[in-house]
Amino acid sequence: MLKVQEIREIIKLIDESSIHEFTYETDGSKIEMKKIGETLAVQAAPQVVAPAITPVQENVAEITNEHTNDKAAKESVTVTEQSAEKTSASDYDYEIVSPMVGTFYSSPNPESDAYVKVGSKVDPDTVVCIVEAMKLFNEIEAEKSGEIVEVLADNGELVEYGQPLFRVKTK
Amino acid sequence: MEPTRNRLIDLLAENTDTYISGQTLSDQLEISRSAVWKHMKELEKDGYQIEGKPRKGYRIISFPEKVSANTVQWGLTTDWLGTTMIHRTTIDSTQVLAHKLAQEGAPHGTVVIADEQTNGRGRMERPWNSKLHKGIWMSMVLRPSLPPHQAPQLTLLTATVLADVLQRKLNQSLYIKWPNDILIGNKKVSGILTELQAEQDRIQYMVIGIGMNVLHQEGDIPEELWHKASSLLLETGTSIQIKPLIQEILAAFEPTYAAYMKQGFAPIKRKWEQFGFRLNESIHIRTFQKEWDATFLGIADDGALLVTDSAGKPEKLYSAEIDWFHEAD
Numbered sequence: 001m002l003k004v005q006e007i008r009e010i011i012k013l014i015d016e017s018s019i020h021e022f023t024y025e026t027d028g029s030k031i032e033m034k035k036i037g038e039t040l041a042v043q044a045a046p047q048v049v050a051p052a053i054t055p056v057q058e059n060v061a062e063i064t065n066e067h068t069n070d071k072a073a074k075e076s077v078t079v080t081e082q083s084a085e086k087t088s089a090s091d092y093d094y095e096i097v098s099p100m101v102g103t104f105y106s107s108p109n110p111e112s113d114a115y116v117k118v119g120s121k122v123d124p125d126t127v128v129c130i131v132e133a134m135k136l137f138n139e140i141e142a143e144k145s146g147e148i149v150e151v152l153a154d155n156g157e158l159v160e161y162g163q164p165l166f167r168v169k170t171k
Numbered sequence: 172m173e174p175t176r177n178r179l180i181d182l183l184a185e186n187t188d189t190y191i192s193g194q195t196l197s198d199q200l201e202i203s204r205s206a207v208w209k210h211m212k213e214l215e216k217d218g219y220q221i222e223g224k225p226r227k228g229y230r231i232i233s234f235p236e237k238v239s240a241n242t243v244q245w246g247l248t249t250d251w252l253g254t255t256m257i258h259r260t261t262i263d264s265t266q267v268l269a270h271k272l273a274q275e276g277a278p279h280g281t282v283v284i285a286d287e288q289t290n291g292r293g294r295m296e297r298p299w300n301s302k303l304h305k306g307i308w309m310s311m312v313l314r315p316s317l318p319p320h321q322a323p324q325l326t327l328l329t330a331t332v333l334a335d336v337l338q339r340k341l342n343q344s345l346y347i348k349w350p351n352d353i354l355i356g357n358k359k360v361s362g363i364l365t366e367l368q369a370e371q372d373r374i375q376y377m378v379i380g381i382g383m384n385v386l387h388q389e390g391d392i393p394e395e396l397w398h399k400a401s402s403l404l405l406e407t408g409t410s411i412q413i414k415p416l417i418q419e420i421l422a423a424f425e426p427t428y429a430a431y432m433k434q435g436f437a438p439i440k441r442k443w444e445q446f447g448f449r450l451n452e453s454i455h456i457r458t459f460q461k462e463w464d465a466t467f468l469g470i471a472d473d474g475a476l477l478v479t480d481s482a483g484k485p486e487k488l489y490s491a492e493i494d495w496f497h498e499a500d
Contacts, residue, residue: 099371100320103459103490109296133489134323134350134474135294138367156459158490161320 007031012119092149092167096142101161102133104153114155116166120148128166131159146170175200176210180245183221183231192228217241238286238414247418251280252311252425259283261303263290266364266380269310273368273376281312284417291382293364299382302391306402307383307417311424314376315432319369322377324436324474325428326351326365329379331442332424333361340416341407346448348495349467349476353383354448357496358401360384381420385411436474444469448495454478455497456488464497 014022014033022033098104106114106129116128122142131138150167153159178200182191197204211221211229218235219242235242240256247253255278262268262285269283285308288301301308315325330351337345337353346354353361364380384392387402404410431439444450447469454467456478465478471487480486 097371099318099369100323101489133320134326134476136323136326136365136367137294138319138322138369141370143370158459 015119092169094144094146094168094170095164096128096140096166096168098131098159098161098163098165099140100131100133100138102131102138102159104155104157104159104165105130105132105137106151106153106155116142116148116151118148118151122146122148122168129153131165140165142166142168144168144170175202176213176241177245179207179210180214180219180231180241183229184234187231190224190228190230196229214241236412236414238284238417240284242414243284243417243421248422249280249425251278252428253280253282253421254278255281257281257283259285261285261287261289262308264288264292265308265310266292266366266378269312269378269380270366270368273312273378277312279312279314282421283310283312284308293362293382299362299364300393300396301382302387304413305387305391306385307381307413307420309417309420310378310380312376312378313428315374317374318372319367319374321436321473322365322367322369322374323350324431324439325377325379326363327436327443327470327474328427328431328439329363329365329381329424331439331446332420332427333363333381333383334446335442336416336419336423337361337403340411340419341403341409343407345446347443347446348448349470349493350474355401355403355406358399358406360401360403360406383416385413385416436472440470440472440474443474453497455494457492457494458488458490 010022010024010031011033014035020035022031024031108115108130115130116122116126120126122128123145124141124143126142127139128142128148129140131140146168148166149169151165152167153163153165159165179196182196182199193204193207196207200207202210211223215221217239218237220232222230222232224230238258240258243258244253244256257268257272259265259268262283265283265285265288267290269277269281272281272283285301287303288299288308291299291301291308293299313325315322317325327347327350330347330353333353334345334347341355343355345360348354348359351363351365352359361381361383364382366378366380368375368377384400384402386404388404389397392400392402392405427439447467449467450469452467453464456463456465461481463481465480465486468477468479468485471477476488476491476493477485478488
């Protein structure tokens with residue numbers, strides 16, 4: 001049986017890939033994942049990847065038990081509940097907020113990749129974005145260890161003082 | 172710099188007509204004669220010319236124009252700004268070294284200066300051309316007790332300091348393009364890059380970088396920048412020496428900063444507006460949502476840009492793309 005961590009890892013990998021369907025079978029347990037709806041369109045715009053997690057994770061719940069082994073059934077049920085809890089987009093316990101009014105930039109310059117995206121692991125000193133005000137580019141750090149579960153601002157958007165920018169599941 | 176070396180220069184400078192014996196220097200500085208000799212050798216590396224005569228002693232023949240921690244600190248009138256000073260002939264970027272030093276705990280007022288930057292940069296990692304001995308390439312580490320959202324005001328403050336110093340030196344009108352570029356004849360001669368390390372409610376440190384094109388001649392500026400970048404020499408015909416200019420900027424910055432920490436932004440705002448480029452004129456503004464022609468009204472009490480909105484009412488902007496050279500239709 002796969003561990004919750006391993007399932008999460010698979011979800012992440014599939015989420016980032018172009019794979020639509022994924023099936024994994026071992027020791028009497030089977031995991032099926034499917035991307036549904038607008039997943040592809042969502043992937044084209046990395047800053048709004050967050051909603052994609054929900055459909056993928058719902059499919060994780062389709063873990064089927066082909067054997068009537070009680071123990072395995074129990075395990076898979078437990079796994080289902082845990083993974084649903086751990087990866088839900090709304091499941092966060094910390095918000096990174098903007099310390100000033102300014103423009104939100106997700107990357108250090110237009111040619112670079114975003115500092116972080118949904119699923120990125122962060123440490124307290126990981127730079128997650130820049131907020132620019134009056135040509136001062138303020139690198140915002142995560143301030144907590146954990147995982148980004150939601151990106152709340154678009155690149156180039158004007159953000160207010162105290163406005164939440166990211167949701168983080170701390171560890 | 173080492174205080175001993177500074178005092179050695181002082182002693183030699185007081186006695187340029189006569190020789191001062193190695194023993195006297197050793198007594199006054201409370202170091203051995205061989206230590207005196209070692210300091211002399213270091214000063215010679217910085218371009219001081221020191222004459223030594225047997226049985227007479229030492230005499231300073233000339234002071235260098237060269238920039239070094241020693242030469243800039245000698246004659247610098249500040250209390251804390253530049254007390255810790257690092258000079259490099261060549262560096263990738265003074266800003267990068269200043270960040271590194273700040274993270275390692277460098278004190279408030281640490282200054283990093285270079286004769287040349289091989290990878291100087293402006294905002295958004297845009298390259299900043301920083302040729303050898305042609306300008307000021309300098310970064311200051313500051314640790315103000317301010318909330319992060321006030322940090323941009325120090326950029327505007329720095330711009331007023333540069334404008335003030337340059338106006339004293341040059342008999343030429345100059346402007347500050349919001350928030351911080353110094354323009355002469357519609358061309359940029361100096362830029363400021365402020366970077367911040369902050370927590371939610373307090374600044375850990377700031378690095379204020381100053382790039383100033385001083386002695387560039389036409390060939391020193393890339394052709395693609397000719398329409399918008401220039402140097403003090405090109406725009407005014409005056410060759411300003413770099414070392415005293417650095418000293419004046421530091422000497423002017425320190426009290427302005429102290430006054431700001433005590434009295435707030437109001438005096439800076441007034442000063443800034445005296446230099447405001449395109450004040451009460453038409454500019455073109457583009458933000459995330461919209462685009463319009465506006466009148467530039469000045470700056471707000473916190474340094475933000477004040478312009479007219481599309482209905483003609485005042486609007487405060489913290490961030491926008493602005494075409495300053497826009498001609499009203």
